[in-house]
Amino acid sequence: MPLQFAMLRPWMVTCFRQLTRMSLVFFAVLATMHPCLGQDNGATAPTANSVVATVNADPITEKTLANETLRRYGKEVMDSMVNRFLILQACQQQGIEVSKQEIKAEIERQASKFRLDLSSYLQLLQNERNISANEYSNTIVWPMLALRRLVSDQIEVTEEEFNKAYLARFGEAVKCRMIMMADRTEAESVRQQAIADPSRFEELAKEFSNDQSSASIGGLIPPIRRFTGEPKFEDAVFALQDNQVSELLPLGDQWMILQAVRRLPAASPAPQAIPAIKAQIHDQIRDEKVRIAASNLFKQLQQQAKVTKIYGDETLMKQHPGVAALINEQALPIHQVAEEAVRRHGADVLEGEINRKLLVQALRQEGKQVTSDDLSAETKRAAMNYGFLKPDGTADLEAWVQSVTSDGQTTQDVYIRDAVWPSVALRVLVEDQVNLSQEELQQGFEAAYGPKAEVLAIVLADQRTAQKVWQMARGNPTEAFFGSLAEQYSIEPSSASNSGMVPPIRRFGGQPAIEKEAFSLKPGELSGIVATGDKYIILRCLGFTEPVVQDPSVVQSELTRDLSERKLTKLMGEKFDQLKNSAEVENYFAASLESSSTIE
Numbered sequence: 001m002p003l004q005f006a007m008l009r010p011w012m013v014t015c016f017r018q019l020t021r022m023s024l025v026f027f028a029v030l031a032t033m034h035p036c037l038g039q040d041n042g043a044t045a046p047t048a049n050s051v052v053a054t055v056n057a058d059p060i061t062e063k064t065l066a067n068e069t070l071r072r073y074g075k076e077v078m079d080s081m082v083n084r085f086l087i088l089q090a091c092q093q094q095g096i097e098v099s100k101q102e103i104k105a106e107i108e109r110q111a112s113k114f115r116l117d118l119s120s121y122l123q124l125l126q127n128e129r130n131i132s133a134n135e136y137s138n139t140i141v142w143p144m145l146a147l148r149r150l151v152s153d154q155i156e157v158t159e160e161e162f163n164k165a166y167l168a169r170f171g172e173a174v175k176c177r178m179i180m181m182a183d184r185t186e187a188e189s190v191r192q193q194a195i196a197d198p199s200r201f202e203e204l205a206k207e208f209s210n211d212q213s214s215a216s217i218g219g220l221i222p223p224i225r226r227f228t229g230e231p232k233f234e235d236a237v238f239a240l241q242d243n244q245v246s247e248l249l250p251l252g253d254q255w256m257i258l259q260a261v262r263r264l265p266a267a268s269p270a271p272q273a274i275p276a277i278k279a280q281i282h283d284q285i286r287d288e289k290v291r292i293a294a295s296n297l298f299k300q301l302q303q304q305a306k307v308t309k310i311y312g313d314e315t316l317m318k319q320h321p322g323v324a325a326l327i328n329e330q331a332l333p334i335h336q337v338a339e340e341a342v343r344r345h346g347a348d349v350l351e352g353e354i355n356r357k358l359l360v361q362a363l364r365q366e367g368k369q370v371t372s373d374d375l376s377a378e379t380k381r382a383a384m385n386y387g388f389l390k391p392d393g394t395a396d397l398e399a400w401v402q403s404v405t406s407d408g409q410t411t412q413d414v415y416i417r418d419a420v421w422p423s424v425a426l427r428v429l430v431e432d433q434v435n436l437s438q439e440e441l442q443q444g445f446e447a448a449y450g451p452k453a454e455v456l457a458i459v460l461a462d463q464r465t466a467q468k469v470w471q472m473a474r475g476n477p478t479e480a481f482f483g484s485l486a487e488q489y490s491i492e493p494s495s496a497s498n499s500g501m502v503p504p505i506r507r508f509g510g511q512p513a514i515e516k517e518a519f520s521l522k523p524g525e526l527s528g529i530v531a532t533g534d535k536y537i538i539l540r541c542l543g544f545t546e547p548v549v550q551d552p553s554v555v556q557s558e559l560t561r562d563l564s565e566r567k568l569t570k571l572m573g574e575k576f577d578q579l580k581n582s583a584e585v586e587n588y589f590a591a592s593l594e595s596s597s598t599i600e
Helices: 012-018 024-030 063-095 100-113 118-129 132-150 159-170 182-198 199-206 231-238 271-304 314-319 333-364 374-385 397-404 412-432 437-449 463-475 479-489 493-497 512-520 554-583 586-592
Strands: 051-055 058-061 173-181 220-225 249-251 254-262 307-309 324-327 332-334 452-460 526-532 535-544 584-589
Touching: 051 063, 051 220, 051 333, 051 586, 058 063, 063 132, 063 220, 063 271, 063 307, 063 324, 063 332, 063 333, 063 412, 100 132, 100 332, 100 554, 118 132, 132 271, 132 333, 159 220, 159 271, 159 333, 173 182, 173 199, 173 231, 182 199, 182 254, 220 231, 231 437, 332 333, 333 554, 333 584, 333 586, 374 397, 374 412, 397 412, 397 463, 412 554, 437 554, 452 463, 452 479, 452 493, 452 512, 463 479, 463 526, 479 493, 479 535, 512 526, 512 535, 584 586
Parallel strands: none
Antiparallel strands: 051 058, 051 584, 173 220, 173 254, 249 254, 307 324, 324 332, 452 535, 526 535
């Protein structure tokens, strides 16, 4: 199955970007083990033939895991190790060494920004980003500190820079309205109308502005401060008096008109907050300068270095067996790349290999196999499902494969192994169980083509409120009153915003209690309170739609295909769950992963 990766919650993404002000892509380039800190960076490195997991007593070896991890991440890890080595060489040439004590102090400083102690902060990293303490030290903090040292002579926060950053955050601001238009002549015409009657600017923004987010609120945009964007726009805004309209301001292929609403005085932070604010601003400026200087340094190091990337090039791999890359004539062994790849990605890859092993065992047990024709058919099916079609209506496989491999990391081989093969294996295991009964065909026909109940609905969160609303609806049995109750009480957004109107209810659509009640009503009738899950629903029947198709034989072929595919998908999921739940899996690799939340 496709590998699963932990996802950061949006607020964590913001926090960690603020933490370093260096892009995650940049960290990924640097993310390799720091040789000066030793090799213990995650799982204990076993021997090539050691067992990392067993699936129903069938072993998966370290060699298999290493090969599969290299297959997916070898080039990525090799590239990052090459770049990492270039940084290390630069540090050695300048006599720079980042100590463990410096790393620990930096992590403590970062933790303090979140008002966390060291242990809690490291646990947060583990839980939110699945990054161990040592990995964080070696792959994120060490490169950041090393780069700071390498470019330290270029990094100086001047008083002018600090003052500008302070004003950008706390200085005087101008609250504005904006109109954005594509045509200059039309924009000038609108501007003249605004100048003639500045009180109409809000109305004109709603009518003419292309910027939908601001147009809907009369052109209001966030207050503009100095040193936060394009100086010419800031100068134009700060030159305006209240209600005055600006000249036409070009922005890309658009024309912008601004109106100053009012001046906002500079903010005055509490005295006790000033030290922390100054430190934050200083860090922000420094980290941005580090990012720029480090980017330039990388370009310089890469231009000066002589690097030959061998892994992935079959010809070079034969000439240099066991070597992943040559960096300034120094060999980077492929086993080191494999070890690093396993440390960083082994847990996810092993989970995929365990799932693959379960499917292989099931196929063997049932005497079934996945053929190349099966894989080709599944790939074509995926291409067609996602709309990759040639003019003649057949699958455009070339375009589809280009799409799934466009991230630059997923190869066609990995796509087939991780996405296509597991899907085909499950399909082969259960496809002979897909037999549609006459009842299933009839229900499917009614769901797709039969009459639907048109209703108004009020969705409530608790039974007491539902009883109250139901009594009011019964006391005034009109459609208009029911709609007003929906607007006032319904917790379902569509129902509340549309006076109770919801999509028509079809039979056999997966909501049996609601369907039973809806189809038992006559037009104008009020339902009882329908309890479903943790919700309580009241319906008012408006009537019923006419069947789309009267004769099932007209759509028999299409209906059978759709129902068969739906049933097949359901059976595939159930089969995989059954294999997982009944398997005896021992994951020694997961048990060996370092879970400590302390820094050595």
